[in-house]
Amino acid sequence: MSLRIVVCVKYVPDATGDRHFAEDLTVDRDDVDGLLSELDEYAVEQALQIKEANDDDAEITVLTVGPEDATDALRKALSMGADKAVHVEDDDLHGTDALGTSLVLAKAIEKTGYDLVVCGMASTDGTMGVLPALLAERLGVPQATQLSQVAVADGKVTGRRDGDTASEQLEAALPAVVSVTDQSGEARYPSFKGIMAAKKKPLETLDLEDLDIEAEEVGLEGAWTKVESATERPARTKGTIVTDEGEGAKQLAEFLAGQKFI
Amino acid sequence: MAEVLVYVDHVDGAVRKPTLELLTLARRIGEPVAVHLGAGVDTAAPVLAEHGAVKVLAADAPEFAEYLVAPKVDALQAAHDAVSPVAVLLPSSAEGKEIGARLAVRIGSGIITDAVDVEAGDEGPVATQSVFAASYTTKSRITKGTPVITVKPNSAAPEAAPAAGAVEQLAVTVADASKGTKIVSRTPRESTGRPELTEAAIVVSGGRGVNGAENFPVIEALADSLGAAVGASRAAVDAGWYPHTNQVGQTGKSVSPQLYIAAGISGAIQHRAGMQTSKTIVAINKDAEAPIFDLVDYGVVGDLFAVVPALTEEVKTRKG
Ligand SMILES: Cc1cc2nc3c(=O)[nH]c(=O)nc-3n(C[C@H](O)[C@H](O)[C@H](O)COP(=O)(O)OP(=O)(O)OC[C@H]3O[C@@H](n4cnc5c(N)ncnc54)[C@H](O)[C@@H]3O)c2cc1C
Ligand SMILES: Nc1ncnc2c1ncn2[C@@H]1O[C@H](COP(=O)(O)O)[C@@H](O)[C@H]1O
Numbered sequence: 156m157s158l159r160i161v162v163c164v165k166y167v168p169d170a171t172g173d174r175h176f177a178e179d180l181t182v183d184r185d186d187v188d189g190l191l192s193e194l195d196e197y198a199v200e201q202a203l204q205i206k207e208a209n210d211d212d213a214e215i216t217v218l219t220v221g222p223e224d225a226t227d228a229l230r231k232a233l234s235m236g237a238d239k240a241v242h243v244e245d246d247d248l249h250g251t252d253a254l255g256t257s258l259v260l261a262k263a264i265e266k267t268g269y270d271l272v273v274c275g276m277a278s279t280d281g282t283m284g285v286l287p288a289l290l291a292e293r294l295g296v297p298q299a300t301q302l303s304q305v306a307v308a309d310g311k312v313t314g315r316r317d318g319d320t321a322s323e324q325l326e327a328a329l330p331a332v333v334s335v336t337d338q339s340g341e342a343r344y345p346s347f348k349g350i351m352a353a354k355k356k357p358l359e360t361l362d363l364e365d366l367d368i369e370a371e372e373v374g375l376e377g378a379w380t381k382v383e384s385a386t387e388r389p390a391r392t393k394g395t396i397v398t399d400e401g402e403g404a405k406q407l408a409e410f411l412a413g414q415k416f417i
Numbered sequence: 418m419a420e421v422l423v424y425v426d427h428v429d430g431a432v433r434k435p436t437l438e439l440l441t442l443a444r445r446i447g448e449p450v451a452v453h454l455g456a457g458v459d460t461a462a463p464v465l466a467e468h469g470a471v472k473v474l475a476a477d478a479p480e481f482a483e484y485l486v487a488p489k490v491d492a493l494q495a496a497h498d499a500v501s502p503v504a505v506l507l508p509s510s511a512e513g514k515e516i517g518a519r520l521a522v523r524i525g526s527g528i529i530t531d532a533v534d535v536e537a538g539d540e541g542p543v544a545t546q547s548v549f550a551a552s553y554t555t556k557s558r559i560t561k562g563t564p565v566i567t568v569k570p571n572s573a574a575p576e577a578a579p580a581a582g583a584v585e586q587l588a589v590t591v592a593d594a595s596k597g598t599k600i601v602s603r604t605p606r607e608s609t610g611r612p613e614l615t616e617a618a619i620v621v622s623g624g625r626g627v628n629g630a631e632n633f634p635v636i637e638a639l640a641d642s643l644g645a646a647v648g649a650s651r652a653a654v655d656a657g658w659y660p661h662t663n664q665v666g667q668t669g670k671s672v673s674p675q676l677y678i679a680a681g682i683s684g685a686i687q688h689r690a691g692m693q694t695s696k697t698i699v700a701i702n703k704d705a706e707a708p709i710f711d712l713v714d715y716g717v718v719g720d721l722f723a724v725v726p727a728l729t730e731e732v733k734t735r736k737g
Contacts, residue, residue, distance in 0.1 A: 170686050174549045194668070253518070254527060276668065280549075282690075283530045284511065285518035288486065292519040297597025298486060301511050303661075313601075316485075317661065319510060320428055321605045325485060327598040337651075337668045338661055379527025379561045383543070386554050391698070391712050398705070399719025404727030407699065408735065410715045414697060416619065416643070416676050417735050 158213035158307070161269045162202045163260055163290075164195040164232050166225035167280040174280070179375065180382040181250045182280055184222055191228035195275035196342035199232045201335045202273045203343070205307045214238050216267050220248065220259050226358065233353035234345035241267055245362040250375025253281070257289035259373060262366040264294065271312060274334040276301055287334035297327035303338035419447035419503040420472075422496055424516065425465065426508045430457020432464045434616050435508040437575035439568055440468040442535045444578060446542050447503050450474060451582075452496045454489055455481050458584055466582020468575060474499070474587040480596065482603075486512060487595035490519040495589050497524055502563060504542050506535070509567040517565045526562025533572045533673075533694070542566065550667070550690035570615040571673045606662065614646045614663060619676045620695075622648030622665055623658075624688075626681020626702065626721055630658040635725050636680060642732040648672065648692075650682045666691035680721045684709025701725060 168174045168187040177183040199217065206213035217232040219225045220243040229240040243263050251259070264272055272294075277284035284301075291298030299305075302314035302325070312331050316323045317338070345353070363370060371377050397406050411417050421443040426433045436451075443449035451470040453461050458475040465473050474496050480488040493516060497505065505520065507513040509531050521528040532544035538558060544566050546555045559565070614620065621643065623636035633647075640647045649659035651666055665672055667687040677695035682688060684700070684707055692698070693712065700709040705718045717724050 170550065174552070176553065180555075252527065254521060257522070279667070282548075282667065283514070285514050285528065285530060288515035288518045289522060291487075292490075292522045295594060298515070299598050300485075300515060318512065319606070319662070321603045323485075323603050324601040325598055326601050331597070379521070379559060380529055380557055381560050382555050382557045384556045385548075388547075388552055388554055391693075391714075393711065394698075394714035394716065396705075396710055396713070396716040396718060399717050399724055403701075403717040403719045403724045404731055407701075407715060407717050407724070407728055408731035411676075411699075411732075412735060414676070416697075417732050 158206070158209055159268050159270045160202045160205065160213055160215045161264050161267055161272050162198050162215060162217045162232065162237065163272065163274045163286070164199065164217050164219050164228050165192045165275070165278045166190070166219060166221040166228040167192045167278055170279050176385045179250065180385055181375065189224055189227065191231040192275060192279045194277060194279055194337060196235070197335050197337055197339050198273045198275045199235050199237060200342040201305055201339055203236045205271070205305070209307065216241055218260065218263055218267065219243070220256055220263070229358060230353050231345065233356045234350040235343060236349060239356055240358040242358060242360045243362070243366065244360055247363055247370040247374045250378060251373045252378040252380050253283055253285055253289060254379045255373040255377055257286055257293055259366065259368060260286070261290055261293040262368060263361060264290070266361070266366065270329045271307060272332040274332065276334050276336045287332050291332040294332065297331040299325045299327045299331055300334040301336055302333055303336050305333055305335055305339065420450045420500050421447040422493070422500060422502045422505040423449045423451050423470070424493060424505070424507040424513060425451050425453045425461060426510065426513065427453065427455070427457060427461055430460030432461050434575065435568070435570040437468045438570070438573045439506045439508060440465065440470060441573045441576045442568060443506055444469050445535065446537050450500055450502065452493060452587070454492050462582055462584050466580055467577055469578035469580050470582045471580045473582055473584045475584050476587040476589040478589060478591060480591040483600060484596045485598040485600055486515050487519070487597065488591040489516050490523070491591050491595050492587065492589040493520050494523055496587055497563065499587065504564040504566060507565070507567045509569045514567050517567050521562070521565045524562055526565050527559035528565040529557055529559060530567045532566050532568045535566060535568060547694055550686050551693035569671060611640065612644070612646045614648055614665070614670050615672055617646035617672070618674055619643050619645035620648045620665070620672050620674045621645045621678045621680070622650065622682060623653055623680050624650035624682030625652040625656070627653060627658065628681070633659055635722065639678070639725050639729045639732070642729045642736070650688050679709055680725055682709055683707045684712060
């Protein structure tokens with residue numbers, strides 16, 4: 156049977172734009188430009204490479220939990236080469252935190268059917284990097300996370316995890332959850348053909364009822380955490396800028412000495 | 418008094434500095450109980466006690482080194498069940514976050530990651546986070562279960578606060594389900610002899626402007642003259658000029674030193690995300706329009722190959 160790969164992708168506010176909080180202290184996703192999290196492009200890329208290495212005998216489903224516009228992220232992933240998409244969307248999801256999101260993703264993954272779940276290393280807005288571990292825990296399958304290299308063969312996933320103190324070679328039997336880092340290899344650009352093809356690929360929308368999840372389990376009310384305040388950090392006051400005309404290093408040393416660094 | 422579990426990050430009993438910071442923060446909420454997994458508790462216990470651990474729960478099992486993350490979750494869960502703490506603190510490393518996350522699911526709790534400060538509050542601990550590339554500061558709380566909080570390095574100054582720190586064995590059964598991901602081999606990282614990037618008081622970083630691996634010694638020499646750690650931008654890392662472990666930024670390390678010196682780095686948002694909270698920022702860049710200059714306390718518009726070596730000499734002369 157062909158390998159069933161589910162790639163979790165997130166729709167995030169553009170990091171180069173003006174990101175801010177809405178009045179209820181959730182991330183404002185309405186008034187800002189959004190896109191497929193750049194770090195999840197690496198997950199899509201690795202899924203595509205795994206499929207190619209498996210003689211194309213695999214089906215890649217991209218999955219997102221997010222607002223209506225999150226469809227953009229799914230279309231981008233489809234245009235890169237994924238086969239179909241699942242979008243979990245429900246007004247009651249507004250304000251869901253990591254634990255809640257993992258609950259919804261886990262149910263959607265189970266409903267879709269999977270041998271391998273591929274995630275990015277972290278979302279570029281929340282930057283928690285915990286979703287893959289949460290999914291492994293909820294699905295009761297092995298986690299092989301933060302991989303800078305990954306391969307699937309003979310019903311097993313193998314990969315390299317580069318940690319702070321050591322680099323580890325990992326191995327787990329499928330089904331499993333993996334996450335890949337931005338060191339795993341540049342993601343491909345969608346081709347014109349890919350973009351055209353993506354428009355015709357199946358995109359299924361699910362709501363909480365489809366997943367047997369009660370509204371109280373998710374959303375702002377169901378969240379396990381509460382943001383009490385969000386304050387904009389005062390912009391750094393611009394310091395002294397000198398142009399080096401032979402004295403730059405001396406002037407800088409003077410500054411550093413004045414600050415007691417030397 | 419209420420107890421707070423502190424997960425100990427160590428290498429064979431050599432306790433890493435972020436754990437001592439956690440003990441300091443934990444004392445604001447209750448009495449720290451350290452959880453030490455793996456070999457070396459005899460070495461670690463006196464250090465943990467010195468920094469306020471009233472008790473050290475220790476477990477050593479081969480599974481901790483043979484399988485990824487999950488066996489440690491089993492152990493921390495056992496510690497949680499034995500102590501019934503008011504909070505669980507872990508270091509914000511990739512592993513610390515993953516252990517915390519899985520524990521949170523098991524004990525029905527919320528999790529906050531990457532806190533830069535933790536205080537006691539009327540309704541439980543309040544965590545401060547720095548978000549959106551450090552452009553916002555948030556304060557949050559966990560509303561369900563035992564708060565699980567991971568804390569970034571350099572979030573507090575470790576304080577000595579001698580406590581009993583008696584070692585107690587923790588009984589741990591590693592579930593079969595926790596043996597899913599085998600660690601087939603492990604290659605330890607070689608030490609450079611320089612300070613740890615995330616712990617250093619001074620960081621000197623080089624970017625694309627350094628223009629080649631063969632030029633990075635220019636950055637290293639300045640770092641060594643200041644006793645600093647060496648960082649790099651992603652552009653320099655992707656070009657293969659410097660190891661990824663030294664990358665500063667969103668997908669590398671977050672640093673918050675007393676002094677950050679950026680040489681040949683433009684200051685893209687993803688780089689700023691990892692250094693914006695540094696106390697003093699200095700940049701050397703030949704482009705006066707580079708966005709890094711918006712952040713600096715002192716900037717030199719100039720060629721790094723002229724300025725950096727001359728600065729190194731100045732530092733050496735002044736230090737004698
Ligand atoms: C999802 C994502 C995650 C990312 N994560 C990170 C991250 O963790 N860390 C990170 O750093 N980046 C990250 N980036 C990349 C980031 O967007 C920038 O591309 C990167 O930071 C640029 O590095 P740089 O400043 O060294 O290079 P450039 O932007 O090319 O800047 C080089 C600078 O050097 C100057 N220069 C050149 N020659 C000299 C000289 N002789 N003397 C003085 N100055 C000179 C130039 O004027 C220029 O300003 C990420 C990007 C994405 C999309
Ligand atoms: N809302 C979401 N929908 C789909 N996938 C997600 C979502 N949030 C997070 N993920 C996945 O989990 C990874 C880690 O996210 P995080 O733990 O939020 O930093 C991301 O790179 C995605 O692969």
